[in-house]
Amino acid sequence: MSVKVMMQSSGNKSLAGFTRRISLWLGAAVLLGGAAAVMLVLQLIVFAQIVADLAFQDHALMAEIPALKWLGIFLVARALLQWVADMVAAQGSLRLTSSLRSELLQHLFNVGPVGMASYATGETVTALDAGVEGLEPYFAQYIPRAAMMVVLPFMILATVLHLDGWSFLILACTGPLIPVFMALVGYRAQAIMDRQWTQLLLLGSSFLDALQGMTTLRLFGRARDAVAAVANMADEYRCTTMSVMKVAFLTSAVLEFFASLSIALVAVVFGARLLEGKVDFQSAFLVLLLAPEYFMSLRAFSASYHARQNATAAMVAISKLFALSSVATRHANQPIIEPLVSVKCENLSAEYEAGRTVLSNINCTFTRGTLSLITGESGAGKTTLVRVLLGLLSPIAGRIVAEDAHGIAHAHWQSCIGWVPQRPCLVHGSVVDNLRMANPQADMASLRNVARQADALSFIEALPQGVDTLIGERGACLSGGEVQRLALARVLLRNPQILILDEPTAHLDPKSEQHVAAAIARIALNRIVIVIAHRGAIINHAGQVLRVHKGLIFNGLHMLEHAA
Ligand SMILES: Nc1ncnc2c1ncn2[C@@H]1O[C@H](COP(=O)(O)OP(=O)(O)OP(=O)(O)O)[C@@H](O)[C@H]1O
Incomplete structure (x- = not known):
């Protein structure tokens, strides 16, 4: 019953399907x-x-010792069994939810x-x-209690039927109510x-949006409105939560x-x-002892009923995530030893929405030792081409073939990409x-080496604590150019066979731009390097220029003029 097995057997993403898994x-x-x-039931019997014997049969207390012993045994056994039952249900539920979280x-x-x-x-x-x-709580409480709501009342009804027909009738009629x-x-x-769930989801996303867009909101003077x-949303959520509690x-x-009415009826x-x-x-006396227990299981079930409603509402949000289709292609994370010499796009087409083609019939080759530059106006489809190369978007037609020097095509070539x-x-x-x-094992010399290659060493050494300086979330304490150079150094540490860079020199001053462009050109000598860039020093180092225009690709800058 390992988590792995449970995950493999996953198929039905519904509460019933998850229940079957555990x-x-x-x-x-x-x-x-x-x-x-x-x-x-035995304990109550x-x-x-004992009470009847002591009160009406004039038995001595000592005579009841064996019965008292049994009473103790049933009491302890019941407590232990119930505790283990609760633990088992909680364990199953925890295993399921943790496997579900990883699956999601x-x-x-x-x-x-x-x-x-x-x-x-x-x-x-x-x-x-x-x-x-x-x-x-749905799996740990609701399901076991729902089952117990059937088991215990039937057991008690059977006992009561054996004792008294009228009480049986009263309990059997009032219980199903x-x-x-x-x-x-x-x-x-x-x-x-x-409604409560929808409000919680909205509250979560609005809160995150407000935090992420804090600068923009302040600049537009909308910070107070956002708060x-x-x-308001938090208040609406509070009101709905109060309604849930009221119900x-x-x-x-x-x-x-x-329950009280029925017990009173039985008593009268x-x-x-x-x-x-x-x-x-x-x-x-026994019927009066059994009657509250009869209703207790029904009340326990009703107390956990909100767990079912909560789970049903949560499942809608979870199912929506599971319903998102996988547009990314999967690739094994295994390095290819043989050097790849080319990546060929053959009749490649891609789209985000059906019928709105962003790339059509793209044919191009990226070769080792040649710095390939992809350029083109905004919205032409450059990033889309890179997304297809990275495997983040599956092409609707065509294929990409990566070959080594012997002409052998490698299926998992995307694991060799640095981006x-x-x-x-x-x-x-x-x-x-x-x-x-x-590369968690990289030594200081390797770190310095890649930092130098990416023209990042000088600014890193100038930081207050050098390489140990905290750079904040998303590099908030660094400039845009420094972030870019640090990211370049990081990707070089993986020594990828294929390197894809999106505007690597966009935030650099002319001097740094020259340095980084020259470094990228050196890196391209023994790798397949693809760079998206519009202008700057990097263009002078390009061995191949591909221009994307309205979803088509043209080889060389002059082709665009020809096409236009
Ligand atoms: N996730 C997406 N869903 C739907 N359409 C998208 C998505 N991403 C991009 N597009 C659309 O695809 C087209 C190509 O966009 P793409 O980002 O590839 O252009 P680009 O050439 O990289 O532009 P830029 O130079 O401005 O980054 C655009 O019309 C864009 O609106």
Whole structure:
């Protein structure tokens, strides 16, 4: 029952499907709970007998010692069995939710940044965090209690039927009222729960948007409006949460009322017949002990009913994430030993939305030892071509073939790519932490070497604590050019066979630009290097210029003029 096995057997992404995955855990929890219920009934039978013996049979306390021993055994056994049952259900639930979280993350990796582009980060985070967490009580409490709601009442009804027909009739008639009432209330409560979830998702994404866009909001004088909007949403969420609680309390109160009424009815009916001498005390006392337990399991079920509603609402958000289609291609993360000499795009076409082709019939070759420059006006499709090369977007037609010197095509060539985007992602940590992300074992000499190649060494050495200086989230304490050079140094540390750079010199001053352009040209001597650039010193080092224009590719700058 390992997490891996559970993940492999994944198929049905619904509450029922997830329940089936941990059916062994839940089955064990229900069996143990059932055994605890048997102990409870036995415990009450022995207790009623002891009280009847002591009160009406004039037995000495010593004579009841064996019965008292049994009472103790049943009491301890029941407590132990119930504790183990709860632990087993909680374990199964935890395993499921942690495997679900990794499955969801893996799926999001397959969807990739292109597939996720239209999905708000805040919503994703809320679904992954609070959403998956919201499923836990459903499996740990709701399912076992729902099963116990059937097991324990039937066991008690069978015992009561054996003791007294009238009490059986009262319990059998009033018991089903509770699930019926729950179903009626549940319909209305589900709508409130769904609203609460939508509000939580909106609140999460708005809060994140406000934090990320703080500078822009301040510059446009909209910071207060954004704060007020988030506060409004938080308030609406609070009101809905209060409505959810109101429904929960009202439901409990009504159920409590029904249960008390039924127990009172049993007591009155039994009491009258006891006075008339039609029934014996032991049976009457036992039925009165069993009746609250009969309703207790129904009330426990109703108390966990909101877990089902919460899980149903959370599942909608989780299913939406699972429904995102995987536009990224998968590749094994295994380095190719043989040097790759070319990457060929053959009749490549790509689109983001059906019918809106962004790249059509692209044919081009990137070769080792040649710095290939991709240029073209904004929106032409340069980044899209790079996304297809990186495997972040699957082509709708054509293919990409990467070959070594013997003409052998390698399937997992994309694992050999090093990439520096326009806005590289640096993590909160020191310069050395960020560099070692590419190779945790790299020694200081290698770090200095790649930093020198990327023209980053001088600024790193000038930082207050050198390589140990903290650079803030996304390199907030560095300039745009410094971030770019640090990211270039980091990717060089991986020594990739194919290097793709998006505007690597965009933020550099002319002197640094010359240095970095010359460094990239040197790097391209024994690698396949593809650079997106519009202008600057890098163009002078290009061995091949490809111009993207309206989704088509032209070899050389002059081809564009020809095409136009
Ligand atoms: N995630 C996306 N979903 C839908 N359409 C997109 C997406 N990303 C880009 N596009 C569209 O694809 C077209 C090509 O965009 P792309 O980013 O490839 O252009 P580009 O040449 O790299 O532009 P720039 O130089 O401004 O970065 C544009 O019309 C753009 O609106």
